[in-house]
Amino acid sequence: MGNYVGKPVKRREDARFLKGAGTYTDDIKLRKMTQSAFVRSPYAHAKILNIDTSEAKKAEGVVAVFTAQDGCGEFGVPCGWQVDFKNGETMREPKHPLLAKDKIRHVGEAVAIVIAESLELARDAAELVSVDYEELPAVTDPKKAMDKDAPLVHDDWKDNAAFDWCIGNDRAEVEAALEKAHHVTEMEFRNQRLAPNAMEPRSYIADYDVNGDKWTLYTSTQNPHLIRLLMCAFALGIPEQKVRVVSKDVGGGFGSKVYHYTEECLVTWASKEIGRPVKWTSDRSEAFLTDAQGRDHVVKSKMGFDKDGKIVAHLTDEYCAMGAYLSTFAPAIPTYLHGTLFQGVYTTPLIHLNVTAPFTHTVPVDAYRGAGRPEATYLLERIVSKGAREMGIDPTEIRFKNFIPPFDGVEQEGYQTQVALQYDSGNYEGVLKKGLEMLGYEDFRKEQSEARKNGKLIGVGFSTYIEGCGIAPSAVVGALGARAGLYEVGQVRVQPTGKVSVFTGSHSHGQGHETVFAQFVADKLGIPMDDIEIEHGDTDQVAFGMGTYGSRSLSVGGSAIMKSIDKILEKGAKIAAHKLEAAEEDLDYAEGKWTVKGTDKSVSFGDVSLTAYVPHDYPEGLEPGLDFSSFYDPANFTYPFGTHIAVVEVDADTGRVMLNRFIAVDDVGNIMNPMIVDGQIHGGVAQGVGQALLEEVVYDEGGQMITGSYMDYAMPRADDLPMIETANTVTPCPHNPLGVKGAGEAGTIGSTPAVVNAVVDALAHLGVTDIQMPLKPQTVWKAMQN
Amino acid sequence: MKISIRINGKKHTDEVEPRISLTHYLRETLDMTGTHIGCDTSACGACTVTLNGDAVKSCTLLAVQADGAEVTTIEGMAKNGEMHPIQQAFKEKHGLQCGFCTPGMVMVAADILKHTPNPSEEDIRHGLKGNFCRCTGYHNIIKSIQHAAELINK
Numbered sequence A: 001m002g003n004y005v006g007k008p009v010k011r012r013e014d015a016r017f018l019k020g021a022g023t024y025t026d027d028i029k030l031r032k033m034t035q036s037a038f039v040r041s042p043y044a045h046a047k048i049l050n051i052d053t054s055e056a057k058k059a060e061g062v063v064a065v066f067t068a069q070d071g072c073g074e075f076g077v078p079c080g081w082q083v084d085f086k087n088g089e090t091m092r093e094p095k096h097p098l099l100a101k102d103k104i105r106h107v108g109e110a111v112a113i114v115i116a117e118s119l120e121l122a123r124d125a126a127e128l129v130s131v132d133y134e135e136l137p138a139v140t141d142p143k144k145a146m147d148k149d150a151p152l153v154h155d156d157w158k159d160n161a162a163f164d165w166c167i168g169n170d171r172a173e174v175e176a177a178l179e180k181a182h183h184v185t186e187m188e189f190r191n192q193r194l195a196p197n198a199m200e201p202r203s204y205i206a207d208y209d210v211n212g213d214k215w216t217l218y219t220s221t222q223n224p225h226l227i228r229l230l231m232c233a234f235a236l237g238i239p240e241q242k243v244r245v246v247s248k249d250v251g252g253g254f255g256s257k258v259y260h261y262t263e264e265c266l267v268t269w270a271s272k273e274i275g276r277p278v279k280w281t282s283d284r285s286e287a288f289l290t291d292a293q294g295r296d297h298v299v300k301s302k303m304g305f306d307k308d309g310k311i312v313a314h315l316t317d318e319y320c321a322m323g324a325y326l327s328t329f330a331p332a333i334p335t336y337l338h339g340t341l342f343q344g345v346y347t348t349p350l351i352h353l354n355v356t357a358p359f360t361h362t363v364p365v366d367a368y369r370g371a372g373r374p375e376a377t378y379l380l381e382r383i384v385s386k387g388a389r390e391m392g393i394d395p396t397e398i399r400f401k402n403f404i405p406p407f408d409g410v411e412q413e414g415y416q417t418q419v420a421l422q423y424d425s426g427n428y429e430g431v432l433k434k435g436l437e438m439l440g441y442e443d444f445r446k447e448q449s450e451a452r453k454n455g456k457l458i459g460v461g462f463s464t465y466i467e468g469c470g471i472a473p474s475a476v477v478g479a480l481g482a483r484a485g486l487y488e489v490g491q492v493r494v495q496p497t498g499k500v501s502v503f504t505g506s507h508s509h510g511q512g513h514e515t516v517f518a519q520f521v522a523d524k525l526g527i528p529m530d531d532i533e534i535e536h537g538d539t540d541q542v543a544f545g546m547g548t549y550g551s552r553s554l555s556v557g558g559s560a561i562m563k564s565i566d567k568i569l570e571k572g573a574k575i576a577a578h579k580l581e582a583a584e585e586d587l588d589y590a591e592g593k594w595t596v597k598g599t600d601k602s603v604s605f606g607d608v609s610l611t612a613y614v615p616h617d618y619p620e621g622l623e624p625g626l627d628f629s630s631f632y633d634p635a636n637f638t639y640p641f642g643t644h645i646a647v648v649e650v651d652a653d654t655g656r657v658m659l660n661r662f663i664a665v666d667d668v669g670n671i672m673n674p675m676i677v678d679g680q681i682h683g684g685v686a687q688g689v690g691q692a693l694l695e696e697v698v699y700d701e702g703g704q705m706i707t708g709s710y711m712d713y714a715m716p717r718a719d720d721l722p723m724i725e726t727a728n729t730v731t732p733c734p735h736n737p738l739g740v741k742g743a744g745e746a747g748t749i750g751s752t753p754a755v756v757n758a759v760v761d762a763l764a765h766l767g768v769t770d771i772q773m774p775l776k777p778q779t780v781w782k783a784m785q786n
Numbered sequence B: 001m002k003i004s005i006r007i008n009g010k011k012h013t014d015e016v017e018p019r020i021s022l023t024h025y026l027r028e029t030l031d032m033t034g035t036h037i038g039c040d041t042s043a044c045g046a047c048t049v050t051l052n053g054d055a056v057k058s059c060t061l062l063a064v065q066a067d068g069a070e071v072t073t074i075e076g077m078a079k080n081g082e083m084h085p086i087q088q089a090f091k092e093k094h095g096l097q098c099g100f101c102t103p104g105m106v107m108v109a110a111d112i113l114k115h116t117p118n119p120s121e122e123d124i125r126h127g128l129k130g131n132f133c134r135c136t137g138y139h140n141i142i143k144s145i146q147h148a149a150e151l152i153n154k
Ligand code: FES
Pocket: B036, B037, B038, B039, B040, B041, B042, B043, B044, B045, B046, B047, B048, B057, B058, B059, B060
């Protein structure tokens, strides 16, 4: 397309971060700012009998102590998605209070906020708040939560279900096909609960300006406009136009910073009460107890094959935890971001998924990198490999047999799945072929059989995934229960000097928008990147926005900017035609200037910009100025896909898994900046490998989280991973102007089953058919002994 | 208590509460917010600085323990507006995404390269063991440190 797109342009945001000059929320200090600390429940389920704040209020430096009795946020924080029961009953939607009033529903739920002159004083005083609880039995496992005698998380309903849901073909039809199938593979497992763990803990500063009756909320969010909307319209009932939400530098999100949290609401409320700014920054222990977590599905699945290994039917039942309350997008995760991917990359003719989503006495579950799609991919890619092994078919062969044939979405139509979606374009065999070349598959199998003779356990695992990104067409998601539109906003303001300010509703917290967005804007306008500034993360600057999640920034946010550039060029052409005394149709635009076709008469972008703002000699009837804003609502989701291949060695004595190679061939559509796409894949793969080998949030029977710090929750460290071998194929997205599909989640979605498949492959000759994640040495060792 | 610490070549003398950490002193008293806090169990390394030339996790030190020491933070790495070779290498090799772990990574890289001027991939992985990055999968951090070694040894 031009000078920048497709090149590994170095990031413009790096210098400030490398110099320690980033401005994360906790780095901000305001005049007269107070600090706050929360009093949190040590119990998972309890009645609150009494809260005594009198000592705390008297403590040194304390400005205020608030409990639910003080009337903060009558309405609680809202849920943004509604999934009703199959029988038509409305989704059960409990109030999610800012501070617990009568009852505690998970460990870490806040009971009081203490505001003081310093953090130390706030924490000291929080210790002085005394709360009497009556502890009650808890349930933390989503399947057990549906037992008849399970303790109720919310007393208003007769059981713990928030909703149930199904998708796909008629269940009876799928069951009948499984009856008749030549071979049926079964699996039962838990897709374990994970903690997202962005390295920057959540942080908020609310600043109420008494004179202007206005609020500014500095917040570590992926989603500033949505936070403002949810907080103003639902949680606090304050006028939206009086609230500015700022989220400039945010230290990673991975989903956990999409949601509207009680703490950001509470500091906003409290700031007005005390007439001073209030800051709260989570510490890591609080993050484990209060950041929305991911996964937590209990899965039972059957897949039927014909005698050639073609998949004939797939039936799955799942229990998917919601946690104690419904987080912002929670109901969408195990349903519309999960069941709709059950087609995978295969031609399976009959599919049925049934989901029961119970409340549990745990921190809420919501989207964590991949959100529903890693769970779908894990199931599909494990069960296809398991089926292949049971039938004596090579795991790559069974995939080639079942792949949906290539289609570009232009000449060939999109692929209609059995589970609602229509894939845009794909070439699934292409990525597997490329992966196999990189691996050297035949040689590996030789090496493996040699190694086995020497007692060395090595294995290879495959995953050929697809995901739905570019979230999402508003009308479609609206029909599916979303309470928001999922378009994006992009404003392009050309300054009189021809320099350009771009305002995007998309949000960058590591993805590199300031660089990538400037790349395509520069190319499309034919001007240097240095002339372009990308602004995001401030509701006073950016008209509106839906934020960043679901790998949507480029495909949706980028497209909105492209739409505005089209408008700029259209208007610019009118001005240029006037200046050149030519007809608009006779002009070409390239390299930053309009030229009269076939002549050397031209006028530059800068000249036209200046004229737009100094309209002395100007087309009649045309408004001055060169500034356009656009909303882009995508026509469809985008569907990146790929092949991930893991090569592992299992230590025969200890069960320790060493990941020796990891190959990722991803097709994310057109690539704007290959360096950044690779980086996204690396990080995503690390998180997916983390789930396979290390990570798990564990609650005990009483509802205590026993993995509440980095001493107990194992995240990948540098020596847990190999260098990651990446490659791409390019199948452009046919329905957005940049042809991009999204790369943010691919790594996490594709990688997990590849690793587990590889370990099973290494141990298959010992009779191992399945191992529960995470594949800790003791788990693997035990599996080897059975 | 009164402490006196030389930080990035400049002497700072302050009255501090004995219980505050060095991280807290840097961030809250001196407004040097480049040093980050990512955990409360000395596990993440976001707070790494060098103390008398060696990398330390500043959250595990009390400010008073650093009395009389020579401390370098991320803010002290660039000289006369020019980025340190390690910083340049991180930019060149895309060794950062959200940037939150980055100050700690740069400081620990300095320590790795001080002790092993030509580190192997394994040396680097080993040296990074105390620092979490959730964004990069460490891949490009390792490339960055290898590249920094080249730049420094040139
Ligand atoms: S903040 Fe010091 S190690 Fe995590």
